[in-house]
Amino acid sequence: MFKEPENHLIVFTIYIVIGVFLLCFIFLALGYMLQRRLLRNHRELEGLIETHNVTIMQVEVQTKQDTLAKVGAELARTVGRKLTQVEGKLTSSLPLINQENIQVAKAAARTLTEAVEELRDTSRSMSSEIVRHYGLKRAIEIELDQLIKYKIFSTDFQFGGEPIFLKPYDELLVFRIIQESVKNAVKHSEGSKIKVFVKFATNCLFVMIEDDGIGYPTNVKPEIGKGLHDIHQRVRMLNGSYEFLKSDGALFKLSVPLTEENILLEPIIRPEIIIITTEA
Amino acid sequence: MSIHDIMEWFQSSCMILSLVFSLPLINNKKVIKYMQHFYWYSVVACLFVLLKLTSRWFTFPSREVITIIGNYSILFHFIFLSLFILFKVPRQKSTKSLFALFFLVILGTLYCLLTSVDSKQNSLCFAIVNLGLVFFCLVYYSNFFEELPRPKLLQEPSFWVITGIFFCMSTCIPINALHDYLRTDTTLKLEHKKDLFSIAYLSYGSLHLFIIKAYLCSKSPKTT
Known part of the structure; x- marks a missing residue:
């Protein structure tokens, strides 16, 4: 056309x-x-x-972990040994002390024994060995027993669900988070009772820590201190989530997904541990 | 039925369809903010189509009146679409110059319209407006390629609208540029001229198809 x-x-x-x-x-x-x-x-x-960020965080957490363990071991080795020596010498010299000063000397010996005991507990708490050897549940029990032992707090620990074995490093991270939260409750809550609830669900580990203290102030923006920062880092490394809620006191909730990456397929056989608690 | 008639029907159908698709967007708060009032473009386009159809079947309005309305509606077309594009261009130092160009094109178009003596389609106005819109589209694309990549690009209504404008205006520029020359050329047959001008109908029809796609994306909650 x-x-x-x-x-x-x-x-x-x-x-x-x-x-x-x-x-x-x-x-x-x-x-x-x-x-x-x-x-x-x-x-x-x-x-x-x-x-890159995760690697830096892992190194940071690992370094903190190692430093804690080293400081704990060093404390037990040096200061602990010295205190034990002083305690031994004081006890052996008790028969030589006259009647007037014997009560004071006995009280000093008792205080020394307590100090040695506290130091040992602190050192144990700082070390990661307790979680590695005895597992998460027992480690939490031991941690809470410290509070009862020194009459700081009364505790209530509940463990639910079918236990799943986490990889040692992840188990340690969960323990450190619980430890830090309990420490926060003791330091800031002004309460007298702390409840810890750990539950293994099918695909998730839930942790709840509740105290009967004053709770979180609602009108003040919470400051991110070192403890909270550490919790945040560890939760991030576990790919979990956490929240702080206000109940009667304060409530901390943590959930960690259980995946093939963080659980052990074969269980770890661990010895039973008996902790002898001495009344203060 | 000639090619010209087919294309004209295609354009009219696309405009009516775009109005139909724009109806769910009216007073709908779930729609993306910048698309909430875009239905006005389809409404005006449809009104114009209705007028054209009425002039075919009845004696009123006459062809001349329709052409004059068409000439002046180009102003609405330009202002509406260029403002849409300019508000999608991120605020930069060049924004002032873009708005200056916008007013310059409006002034130029107004001058051409007011000084025109006959009641024929003012192809110079159309060419200026088309060039202006293509330039704004290029500014949008240049900003858009410099920005961070957008993961859901094909679900952004603005991308579809502006792409439609870009295609439509680019293909219309040669037609409008040669419009007056071809119209006055006596060696060409009228039906061939009409067939050539029907390319513009095809372009405007396609623009409305792109606008329909944009309407469909506006309703999706993923795009918010």
């Missing part, structure tokens, strides 16, 4: 229109491909940053 010479202009115009359309299409297609590539690079970069 457009073969006549006078219609060449129309054909030319049609070609221009088609050309413009194709140019626009190519421009957009290239732009879209560029966006996709940028998106892929951006995601890769984000992934690298995340891996």
